[in-house]
Amino acid sequence: MRETTVSRRTFLKGSAATAALACAAGSISLGSWQAERAAAAEPAVTATAPSLCNGCSSKCGLIATTVDGQLWTLKGNEVHPYSKGRICGRGHGLAQMAYSDERVTQPLRRKDDGTFEPIDWDTAFKEIGAKVQDIIAKNGPESLAIIQDPRPSGKQYSARFMNALGSANVYAHSSSCNLSKESAYQLTIGATGYSNDFANAKMVMFIGRSYGDGIRPSSVQSLADAAEHGTRVVIVDPRLNNSGIFASDWVPINPGTDLALLMAMANVLIEEDLYDHDFVEQNTYGFEEFAEQAKEYTPEWAEKITDVPAETIQELARSMAKAAPAASIESGWRSVIGCSYKNSFETARAITAINSLLGCWGAKGGALITSSPKAGAIEDARFKAPAKPAAKRIGDAEYPLVLASAGTNVAALQATLEGEIKGLFFYNSNAAKGYAQPKKWTEALEKTDLVVTIDVQMSETAQQSDYVLPEVTYLERLELPEFVGGKKHYVGMRTVALEKIHPETRTCDEIFNGLAEACGVGEYFQFTAEDWAEAQLATVGVSLDQMKKEGVVELPDPHFEYGVPTFKTASGKFEFKTDKVGEAGLNPVIGWIPRKVTPQSGEFAIVGGKQGIHSHTMTQNIEALHAISREYHMERLWMAAKDAADLGVQTGDTVEVSSSEHTGQVEVRVTQRLKPGVVFLPTHYGGDAPAQTRAYHYGISLTDFIPLDAEPGVGSMMSQEVAVTVKKVEA
Ligand SMILES: Nc1nc2c(c(=O)[nH]1)N[C@H]1C(S)=C(S)[C@@H](COP(=O)(O)OP(=O)(O)OC[C@H]3O[C@@H](n4cnc5c(=O)[nH]c(N)nc54)[C@H](O)[C@@H]3O)O[C@H]1N2
Numbered sequence: 001m002r003e004t005t006v007s008r009r010t011f012l013k014g015s016a017a018t019a020a021l022a023c024a025a026g027s028i029s030l031g032s033w034q035a036e037r038a039a040a041a042e043p044a045v046t047a048t049a050p051s052l053c054n055g056c057s058s059k060c061g062l063i064a065t066t067v068d069g070q071l072w073t074l075k076g077n078e079v080h081p082y083s084k085g086r087i088c089g090r091g092h093g094l095a096q097m098a099y100s101d102e103r104v105t106q107p108l109r110r111k112d113d114g115t116f117e118p119i120d121w122d123t124a125f126k127e128i129g130a131k132v133q134d135i136i137a138k139n140g141p142e143s144l145a146i147i148q149d150p151r152p153s154g155k156q157y158s159a160r161f162m163n164a165l166g167s168a169n170v171y172a173h174s175s176s177c178n179l180s181k182e183s184a185y186q187l188t189i190g191a192t193g194y195s196n197d198f199a200n201a202k203m204v205m206f207i208g209r210s211y212g213d214g215i216r217p218s219s220v221q222s223l224a225d226a227a228e229h230g231t232r233v234v235i236v237d238p239r240l241n242n243s244g245i246f247a248s249d250w251v252p253i254n255p256g257t258d259l260a261l262l263m264a265m266a267n268v269l270i271e272e273d274l275y276d277h278d279f280v281e282q283n284t285y286g287f288e289e290f291a292e293q294a295k296e297y298t299p300e301w302a303e304k305i306t307d308v309p310a311e312t313i314q315e316l317a318r319s320m321a322k323a324a325p326a327a328s329i330e331s332g333w334r335s336v337i338g339c340s341y342k343n344s345f346e347t348a349r350a351i352t353a354i355n356s357l358l359g360c361w362g363a364k365g366g367a368l369i370t371s372s373p374k375a376g377a378i379e380d381a382r383f384k385a386p387a388k389p390a391a392k393r394i395g396d397a398e399y400p401l402v403l404a405s406a407g408t409n410v411a412a413l414q415a416t417l418e419g420e421i422k423g424l425f426f427y428n429s430n431a432a433k434g435y436a437q438p439k440k441w442t443e444a445l446e447k448t449d450l451v452v453t454i455d456v457q458m459s460e461t462a463q464q465s466d467y468v469l470p471e472v473t474y475l476e477r478l479e480l481p482e483f484v485g486g487k488k489h490y491v492g493m494r495t496v497a498l499e500k501i502h503p504e505t506r507t508c509d510e511i512f513n514g515l516a517e518a519c520g521v522g523e524y525f526q527f528t529a530e531d532w533a534e535a536q537l538a539t540v541g542v543s544l545d546q547m548k549k550e551g552v553v554e555l556p557d558p559h560f561e562y563g564v565p566t567f568k569t570a571s572g573k574f575e576f577k578t579d580k581v582g583e584a585g586l587n588p589v590i591g592w593i594p595r596k597v598t599p600q601s602g603e604f605a606i607v608g609g610k611q612g613i614h615s616h617t618m619t620q621n622i623e624a625l626h627a628i629s630r631e632y633h634m635e636r637l638w639m640a641a642k643d644a645a646d647l648g649v650q651t652g653d654t655v656e657v658s659s660s661e662h663t664g665q666v667e668v669r670v671t672q673r674l675k676p677g678v679v680f681l682p683t684h685y686g687g688d689a690p691a692q693t694r695a696y697h698y699g700i701s702l703t704d705f706i707p708l709d710a711e712p713g714v715g716s717m718m719s720q721e722v723a724v725t726v727k728k729v730e731a
Pocket residue numbers: 056057090177178207208209210211213214215216236237238239241242253254255256257258332333334335336607608609610611612613614615616680720
């Protein structure tokens with residue numbers, strides 16, 4: 001930490017800036033402390049320290065400034081490629097978690113009556129260790145699992161811990177995020193993602209993904225710049241989302257039918273001979289079969305399924321071909337292709353197929369596959385990894401197309417329901433509310449012998465655990481380095497920006513080291529996160545001191561160049577056809593698959609989406625962010641004006657929403673920005689954890705309405721495979 005003293009004058013200036021920021025972004029509120037501090041006679045001590053935001057997977061670089069040890073401001077790190085000097089509103093708001101009155105501040109053990117009692121760490125570790133060893137003795141290590149949303153330290157410590165115990169059951173959040181997409185891209189293009197060269201693009205089509213709602217600061221900026229210099233931006237979405245201000249076209253579509261639109265675009269590109277012959281001949285595998293199959297998928301056929309006029313589909317395909325290779329389909333994240341439907345994996349494959357027909361891979365203005373850096377091998381024997389567990393990860397056999405680095409947590413849930421998994425750990429994960437049908441999670445957690453959750457607050461998952469282990473918040477801990485790829489390469493890191501606020505909370509490495517010791521595998525954990533970070537950084541020639549000062553460091557230039565990339569696929573080419581997909585019992589050639597549930601007359605399709613100031617369930621109880629939600633009634637269900645008129649519903653009225661799984665009541669927002677027949681629900685509400693008093697039962701949550709099922713091949717949760725009925729609740 002760099003320490004400086006500031007005069008009272010500069011301090012006051014800082015205070016005004018903070019107040020402005022707090023208004024703009026719903027930022028940290030430190031109560032009367034700021035006023036007291038400003039009125040104090042002695043000079044304040046300010047310090048800055050770099051960290052990475054914990055608000056979402058972007059993990060943007062930030063600089064935290066403290067005054068007399070209290071958090072004063074956060075600002076984006078200029079060097080970090082995702083923040084580029086800015087963090088988003090929820091990134092500012094999340095900082096309030098450190099000072100929340102509803103944090104977990106001591107290890108907790110659940111009593112028979114369901115309430116919790118505080119215990120000390122030694123007791124917690126000892127009891128958990130004994131139960132883990134008992135489970136291993138009775139059922140083998142393969143009956144243990146951990147589920148985590150990958151955090152810089154968390155992902156490495158979780159895997160090391162499970163592997164040391166002899167279990168391969170390490171799962172990410174991905175089945176409820178981007179699993180279908182990343183699994184699909186890995187097979188078609190040999191990488192889990194790509195970027196769109198907005199700076200040079202003439203035309204970009206978005207299928208669902210919205211930068212204006214599912215925010216990453218650098219993405220919003222690149223889209224704004226593209227719109228500024230005249231790029232045609234097409235939004236395909238049943239809802240006119242908040243990227244609309246940058247868009248030229250809104251194409252409303254029936255939810256879950258984007259695959260038909262894409263196949264019909266392929267049909268037009270091939271039948272009208274508008275595709276890039278050179279690219280297809282030299283760089284692709286399976287084109288003949290793809291083209292043969294695509295003959296059926298005419299724009300007229302697709303119109304019936306998507307409700308997008310055939311002429312619109314033709315125009316889009318022709319315009320994309322005209323703009324090619326400076327035209328591409330945006331790479332997506334969660335919506336549509338991540339985990340939503342029975343055809344999400346196939347829709348993701350189809351997106352890459354269109355980019356191939358346009359010949360835009362590696363082209364200026366097209367779709368770019370870039371490289372990522374990583375830490376090299378560490379010589380020091382202290383860090384030697386545990387042996388690979390004998391048994392394979394549960395779910396990998398049933399879902400053979402799943403991305404190896406993610407696994408499917410739906411399979412873990414299914415295995416727990418079937419009694420195969422006896423002990424479950426959660427790290428920075430609210431799986432029981434966010435990853436699949438919550439009632440099923442409750443049923444599963446009741447069946448296990450041991451559930452341990454490592455969290456900072458009493459989440460829905462924590463509240464159903466046997467033990468809750470309180471971590472310090474992200475601003476209070478140093479973590480392992482996080483590598484970021486792209487046209488340039490970077491490494492970022494969290495350092496200690498705030499001294500520990502609650503004495504009985506611990507860092508990720510302290511918690512896993514304690515657990516490992518108690519479970520008899522402490523030999524793999526004889527170091528701190530700082531030791532491991534230093535060793536990892538050394539492999540890329542960066543010192544810990546430099547990281548502590550700068551937080552984000554640019555690594556040697558990978559010398560990105562435009563040009564057709566190497567496709568690291570089974571055939572070494574772009575794959576219109578993947579044999580492994582055929583072996584999994586699906587059509588090896590990219591083609592049409594309908595969604596599983598088609599709403600019938602009197603029913604609505606329900607779609608979800610992010611809101612700019614919230615992250616998943618994590619921010620629902622943050623005081624300032626929650627207050628903004630209430631002020632603007634952000635929990636409301638969107639309904640098309642035509643449907644509202646039919647049901648006699650107006651903005652502010654309460655409706656009852658029902659599916660096969662759940663019934664809930666929520667207020668309505670009537671809008672022209674939605675396709676009739678569809679309702680839209682923001683995904684950050686409907687909290688069920690009583691200890692989160694602000695969020696508890698505010699709004700409703702989409703996961704409650706979804707039946708437990710998994711997408712064939714990959715095991716994603718199919719977060720939108722449901723139809724609902726909506727009726728007005730008479731006041
Ligand atoms: N504010 C905020 N930003 C975030 C996050 C967050 O929690 N909050 N989380 C980050 C993470 S982890 C993720 S995964 C990303 C997610 O980012 P996105 O993938 O952009 O996620 P969503 O907001 O769920 O969905 C975007 C749009 O898809 C539309 N949509 C829904 N169903 C369909 C459909 O069937 N067809 C089409 N064409 N469109 C559909 C919705 O109406 C919505 O406008 O956001 C990241 N950024």
